[in-house]
Amino acid sequence: MRLRTLLGDHPCTAALKNGSIRSDSITLDFADYSPTHKGFKPMVREQAFDVSEMAIVTYLMAKSFGKPMVLLPCVVMARSQHAFALYNASLGTLTPAGLNNKRVGIRSFTTTTGAWLRGILANDYGVDLDSIDWITFEDAHVAEFRDTTVRAPQGRQIVEMLIDGELDAVLGEKSDHPDLKPLFRGGEEKSWFAKHQVMPINHMVVISEALSARHPDVVREVFQLLQQSAADAPTASPQFSAEAMRRSLEMIIRYTAQQGLIPREFVVDELFDDLTRTLR
Structure with a gap:
């Protein structure tokens, strides 16, 4: 069976993508999207892939609108988020607690890094997220989401606007300026x-509902391939126990619900189906 597949270039996917790990029963036909997140929209809106890397907030939002996707217990990217928030020091000192009523730029209001950082700001620093003027540059991957943020002028770049003083801070970016x-x-x-x-x-990683329902053995094979590929790069790959994964998912679910990106907090087990919930 050939599976339409979207996976980015990560240490934990390298062995799969370079062909050093193969399967006798399935072939992964890799789509080419750079950066990888450009492929999330066609997955959510058109079910373009059988197997797809997926930002966790995009998946939570997609699930809230009934998109036919199921989560696999496979983390391909995890990181500390704090370094991805910048301000323009030439305009004065700014602290996380001082963001109230400021102009903050973010690529899309629904990015996962943005949701993590807003959750940290609100829950650990007392920032009133509703007081901030959010300036965005792209729409959500999930078309049904109603975005009420202010869109940046056409052709402007997020870091450029921060340098020019049109934004007080940005989330989800790094720069050596x-x-x-x-x-x-x-x-x-x-x-x-x-x-x-x-x-x-x-x-x-997510799979289509149809694949899970009709070909459980294929899903198990995909999961094992992902596990083997991650094991090929153990020092550089995200290593999550079931409990560590649950803690992280519980927190991002809470943050995402707090920010109005999903209508309610999911229970972690709801993110999986009867098959993927049992994969280890």
């Missing part, structure tokens, strides 16, 4: 992890 500094100071990331014991998940 001398005027741009991290919003979170050194040590805050470590103290956050020590407090919460959560590694933020960015991307996992």
